[in-house]
Amino acid sequence: xxxxxxxxxxxxxxxxxxxxxxxxxxxxxxxxxxxxxxxxxxxxxxxxxxxxxxxxxxxxxxxxxxxxxxxxxxxxxxxxxxxxxxxxxxxxxxxxxxxxxxxxxxxxxxxxxxxxxxxxxxxxxxxxxxxxxxxxxxxxxxxxxxxxxxxxxxxxxxxxxxxxxxxxxxxxxxxxxxxxxxxxxxxxxxxxxxxxxxxxxxxxxxxxxxxxxxxxxxxxxxxxxxxxxxxxxxxxxxxxxxxxxxxxxxxxx
Amino acid sequence: xxxxxxxxxxxxxxxxxxxxxxxxxxxxxxxxxxxxxxxxxxxxxxxxxxxxxxxxxxxxxxxxxxxxxxxxxxxxxxxxxxxxxxxxxxxxxxxxxxxxxxxxxxxxxxxxxxxxxxxxxxxxxxxxxxxxxxxxxxxxxxxxxxxxxxxxxxxxxxxxxxxxxxxxxxxxxxxxxxxxxxxxxxxxxxxxxxxxxxxxxxxxxxxxxxxxxxxxxxxxxxxxxxxxxxxxxxxxxxxxxxxxxxxxxxxxxxxxxxxxxxxxxxxxxxxxxxxxxxxxxxxxxxxxxxxxxxxxxxxxxxxxxxxxxxxxxxxxxxxxxxxxxxxxxxxxxxxxxxxxxxxxxxxxxxxxxx
Numbered sequence: 001x002x003x004x005x006x007x008x009x010x011x012x013x014x015x016x017x018x019x020x021x022x023x024x025x026x027x028x029x030x031x032x033x034x035x036x037x038x039x040x041x042x043x044x045x046x047x048x049x050x051x052x053x054x055x056x057x058x059x060x061x062x063x064x065x066x067x068x069x070x071x072x073x074x075x076x077x078x079x080x081x082x083x084x085x086x087x088x089x090x091x092x093x094x095x096x097x098x099x100x101x102x103x104x105x106x107x108x109x110x111x112x113x114x115x116x117x118x119x120x121x122x123x124x125x126x127x128x129x130x131x132x133x134x135x136x137x138x139x140x141x142x143x144x145x146x147x148x149x150x151x152x153x154x155x156x157x158x159x160x161x162x163x164x165x166x167x168x169x170x171x172x173x174x175x176x177x178x179x180x181x182x183x184x185x186x187x188x189x190x191x192x193x194x195x196x197x198x199x200x201x202x203x204x205x206x207x208x209x210x211x212x213x214x215x216x217x218x219x220x221x222x223x224x225x226x227x228x229x230x231x232x233x234x235x236x237x238x239x240x241x242x243x244x245x246x247x248x249x250x251x252x253x
Numbered sequence: 254x255x256x257x258x259x260x261x262x263x264x265x266x267x268x269x270x271x272x273x274x275x276x277x278x279x280x281x282x283x284x285x286x287x288x289x290x291x292x293x294x295x296x297x298x299x300x301x302x303x304x305x306x307x308x309x310x311x312x313x314x315x316x317x318x319x320x321x322x323x324x325x326x327x328x329x330x331x332x333x334x335x336x337x338x339x340x341x342x343x344x345x346x347x348x349x350x351x352x353x354x355x356x357x358x359x360x361x362x363x364x365x366x367x368x369x370x371x372x373x374x375x376x377x378x379x380x381x382x383x384x385x386x387x388x389x390x391x392x393x394x395x396x397x398x399x400x401x402x403x404x405x406x407x408x409x410x411x412x413x414x415x416x417x418x419x420x421x422x423x424x425x426x427x428x429x430x431x432x433x434x435x436x437x438x439x440x441x442x443x444x445x446x447x448x449x450x451x452x453x454x455x456x457x458x459x460x461x462x463x464x465x466x467x468x469x470x471x472x473x474x475x476x477x478x479x480x481x482x483x484x485x486x487x488x489x490x491x492x493x494x495x496x497x498x499x500x501x502x503x504x505x506x507x508x509x510x511x512x513x514x515x516x517x518x519x520x521x522x523x524x525x526x527x528x529x530x531x532x533x534x535x536x537x538x539x540x541x542x543x544x545x546x547x548x549x550x551x552x553x554x555x556x557x558x559x560x561x562x563x564x565x566x567x568x569x570x571x572x573x574x575x576x577x578x579x580x581x582x583x584x585x586x587x588x589x590x591x592x593x594x595x596x597x598x599x600x601x602x603x604x605x606x607x
Contacts, residue, residue: 048452050322053462062460068450070322071462073345076315079307083319083327084450086303087277091323091452109315112308 013037015046017066026226027131028216029057031183032123033064035193036094039200040067045092050084052077056098057131075106078113081120092203093120100130103139103163110169110211117174117208121199124165124211127218128237135221139163142240147221162240166213170246176208178247182215182238184230202250215241255436262397263288263330263427266356266420267296269404270328272439275354276302277327279316281309281335284368285424286358289330310335314342314355321351322461324449326408330356332424333374334365336382343417344383347478348463350448352411354404355389355419358427361586369586370424372508375563378421379537386475388482390418390489391536393507397431399534409442414485421536423559425509425588491535492543496522500529502598503547505568506557507533510589514557517594528598536564541571553577553601557589577601 012018016037023029040046046067053061055074062069072080081095102110102124110122129147130136136149140162144153154162166178177199181192192214199210215237217229224232245251260268267289270278278293290306297304303320307313313329320327331339336357346353359374361367376382378391390410392403400422407418450459465471496518497503506514511532521528531547533540548554553576556565565580572578581597583589 047454050450050452059464062462066458067453068458069460069462070319070450071349071460071464072318073315073341076311076318076342079312079315080319080322082305082312083277083279083316083321084323085319086305086316087320087323087325087327088451091450108308109312112312 013041015040015049015066017064019063021064022060023057024220026217026219026229028127028183028214028218029125031189032125032192032214032216033061035189035196036096036123037065039193039197043200043204045204048090049092049094052081052093052095054097054101056101058096058098058125059132061096075101075104076109077101078106078109078118078122082113082116082118085118085120089119095120095122097122097124098131099124099126099128099138099140103165111172114169114209114211115172115174117176119203119206119208121203122209122211123196124213125216126165126213126241127216128162129218129221131218131221140241142237164241166211166246169211174209175211175247176249177202177210179245180213180215180241180243182233182243184217184233198250207250213241215243255434257432257434259430260397260433261288261428261430262400262422263358264292265397265400265433266330266404266422267292268435269401270354270408271296271300271302272435273326273405273408274441275326275328275408276300277320277325278303278329279305279307279313279320279327280329280331281307281313283332283335285360285427286330286332286356288427289356289358310338311342314339317353318342318346318349318351321346321353322450324446324451326412328354328356330358332358332360333362333371336374336377340377340383343389344385344387345463346417347387347389348385349461350415351417351461352415353417354407354411355417357419357421359421359423361584367586368424370426370509370559370588371584371586372423372510372559373561373563373584374421375536375558375560378419379539379567387478388485388537389416390414390485391421392418392491393421393534393536394426395508395511395532395534397426397429397433400426401433401435405439409440410489412444412446413442414481415448416481416485421508423509486538489535489538490540492540493532493534495530495532497529497531497547499527500547500550501527501552502529502602503551503554504528504530504557505533505544505554505564506530507536507564510557510559513589513591514594517591517598520591520595521598526598526602539567539571541567544568544571545573548572548576551576553579555579555581555598555601557594558582559588560584
């Protein structure tokens with residue numbers, strides 16, 4: 001093949017730093033991170049973007065994003081995002097939270113930010129486990145799923161049921177856009193990127209609150225191979241957390 | 254010139270902050286600070302600002318964290334139980350070196366306590382309160398005028414040192430009305446905010462963060478913070494004195510109580526007792542050098558507070574054993590009565606120190 005016919009099909013986005021990250025092999029976080037980087041580039045918003053790093057596996061986001069960042073206290077990213085966006089509506093605010101952060105300790109913050117339809121974008125990584133602390137039960141852990149703190153499997157009588165965030169937020173009038181996607185296969189990645197792009201675009205258009213929930217594989221804490229873990233996302237996890245659009249006010253007209 | 258307006262302490266606090274350029278307020282309802290939020294919800298939108306009633310104190314302080322990250326002058330206020338909820342956020346604000354103003358209109362505790370005036374959050378305010386090694390600047394107004402003036406000062410100091418500043422008031426100061434002179438212009442000091450999150454345009458990305466996983470890095474960060482606190486201690490001190498020139502007995506009191514003790518000094522003097530009063534108006538840093546100096550001329554000192562004896566510990570540290578330091582206080586919303594304080598003073602005089 002001559003060099004003339006060679007085409008560059010991928011390079012690291014300008015919005016991401018070219019450095020190794022700390023995510024485990026096979027983890028879904030890295031895939032979502034690259035999507036965010038690509039979209040910040042594509043939408044040309046790097047010079048007014050602010051990323052919010054939560055507590056959890058994505059706590060080091062500010063090491064990977066090559067734009068302004070703030071690290072938030074556990075669960076408080078939606079409040080920090082609210083403060084930032086209200087203080088300077090020209091900023092492009094990307095809040096990124098895991099399931100423990102968003103659906104346990106930060107439940108109040110996400111519900112009320114969504115209810116006020118704060119104009120920022122939330123990416124919600126649901127991997128049904130607390131990854132950073134070593135695999136404890138998350139609010140999204142499936143019934144029967146074993147974790148460090150549910151060694152006999154999650155029991156609804158003592159541990160409650162998995163929290164479905166998109167469905168929960170869909171009961172509010174505030175949110176503009178809610179969709180659940182996954183990043184199990186390359187095709188899923190394409191769909192996930194489309195969803196996140198929509199959320200970002202809505203923020204740029206000043207439409208209000210968007211959340212994209214991403215079912216994300218955690219082979220390390222699930223004790224599975226990478227292949228088994230992506231299969232589990234599609235075949236098991238998606239039973240409890242069905243993929244799809246829950247709310248899209250942009251499509252209602 | 255300015256104009257003189259009759260207003261509540263809580264309103265003066267809000268007005269002072271707005272005059273000093275505060276345009277973003279995040280709070281959660283609690284008595285006896287309700288007038289701060291009521292006043293700001295009415296006036297902030299008219300001045301192009303943002304008033305947001307948050308879902309909790311925790312959210313409110315984290316909204317402050319976000320708006321402060323954006324480089325804005327920002328404020329929250331609450332009363333004792335709500336301030337406890339803000340302590341995590343306060344620690345993050347200090348750790349990330351973000352300026353902001355926090356108003357605490359103290360009420361009786363512990364727990365839900367009551368809504369009467371108290372000074373029982375002194376320790377929480379001046380010794381930390383949240384986790385980690387840190388200090389915030391703590392201002393203690395004694396009048397509605399000072400609620401206004403100190404709000405201006407607080408926002409300037411916050412920006413100057415990139416550190417939260419607290420105004421420690423109480424339910425009585427917050428609720429009572431006094432004439433307040435609102436000047437046409439207040440001194441707004443401008444400080445560098447190149448650290449703020451404004452978008453990484455033509456500069457490397459800024460990061461607002463308090464996470465330093467590496468021990469060496471975190472120790473260096475702590476050393477840097479402690480150097481800043483030392484600088485604050487060297488540069489900032491605020492107190493007033495009353496009849497201390499020849500005082501043999503020195504009262505120390507802050508906030509509302511200082512006004513009561515002010516009258517006690519006159520009562521004592523009328524009986525030939527040479528009493529004087531030192532009023533710390535900044536509780537951290539504490540006027541320890543001046544107290545130590547005055548202790549030299551005094552037979553003893555006496556701290557009067559609306560708590561079980563908190564500031565008295567700092568007075569004792571300042572005096573460092575050179576003179577006896579007594580304490581009189583009321584708790585749970587009780588306010589010291591002049592006569593009772595005078596009796597207490599006399600009992601110690603008669604107790605043998607004279």
